[in-house]
Amino acid sequence: IAARGVILAGDAAETIVTQSQQLNASMIIMGRRHLSSFNRLLKGSVSAAVIERAHCPVLIDVRKD
Numbered sequence: 135i136a137a138r139g140v141i142l143a144g145d146a147a148e149t150i151v152t153q154s155q156q157l158n159a160s161m162i163i164m165g166r167r168h169l170s171s172f173n174r175l176l177k178g179s180v181s182a183a184v185i186e187r188a189h190c191p192v193l194i195d196v197r198k199d
Contacts, residue, residue: 146183147180147187148187151187160190162193164193164194
């Protein structure tokens, strides 16, 4: 699989979804931080926001260390 990296600025979820649309991605694959309920409320969940806005399937790695 050919891959390349890009560094972009902006709201994380919105930037990920916009970039996936521009690349015509067939899937978004991302990890998630295991935030406490308080931090999730305070900071929000990027992975949840991506799932809500994505035009394609989203795979979230949820394994615990």
